[in-house]
Amino acid sequence: MSNKNSILSELSKSALDNHAMPDIDVVANNDDLVGQFSASLKTVAGTLHSEGGLVLLQQAVDDLITQNMQVISLMEGIKGNRQVPATAHDLADIDYAVIPGDxxxxxxxxIWVNQPSHRVTPFICENLILAISKDNIVANMHQAVKQxxxxxxxxxxxxxxxxxxxxxxxxLVVGAHGACSLNVYLY
Structure with a gap:
């Protein structure tokens, strides 16, 4: 028996029995979820745009494009000036990425993001824009992980x-190893 198998065998003998996870009952504060979300987002250096929805988002993207910014959009209905490239390496010069939040x-x-394409997109862009439905805000992480x-x-x-x-x-250094800003648009 190899050393590796010997060690694994001994570890399996000392493993603890499986135990059920404890029930955690946290009372959610469902009052003014958008207000709570806005305040929390501000404390983590993000900016919330709660009025204007996707129309305002497209206007903001259009303004960025007129400033010669490279904008990629993974959000249905929002048009940037760059297409999703074949390889993630071609994202290196993206100024703004627009991604839907779930x-x-x-x-x-x-914000929970389920990313179907290049997984590096929210990290390699200079600035990140997330769009999320007002109806998809929950009070706490206990509710979120269930969804x-x-x-x-x-x-x-x-x-x-x-x-x-x-x-x-x-x-505190913002933008040290990823996006330098986060703007969240509610629709």
Whole structure:
């Protein structure tokens, strides 16, 4: 028996029995979910646009395009000036990425994104725009995790604000290793 198999065999002998997960009953604050979501998003350096919906979003994208920005849109009904490329490497010069969000969480401003195409898109773009339905905001993560699901091979993640780090001299740096800004449009 190899060392690896010997170690794994010994570990399997000492494994604990499976135990059911505890029931966690958290009372959700369902008052003014959009207001809570807006406040939480602001604390994580994101900006919420709660009026104007997809019309305002398309106007914002059109304004960016007139400023010669490279905008890719994965949101149905929103037209950017770049198509989804064949390889993720061709996303390196994207200024703005518009991506649909599936679910927003009021308690922390996080947005669930189920990404069907290049999974690097929300991280490689300079600025990120997420669009989410007002009806898809829940109070807390306990409710959110019950509503999200992934098929095998899909990428899904919660995005909460733009990229940031505070590990250098305890100073917050936004956009250190990903998107420099996050704008969220409600429709």
């Amino acid at each position: 679910l927003g969480v009021a308690e922390n401003g996080a 999200v699901s992934l098929q095998q091979g899909e990428l899904g993640l919660f995005i909460s604000g733009p990229s940031k780090t505070a590990d250098i001299e305890q100073a």
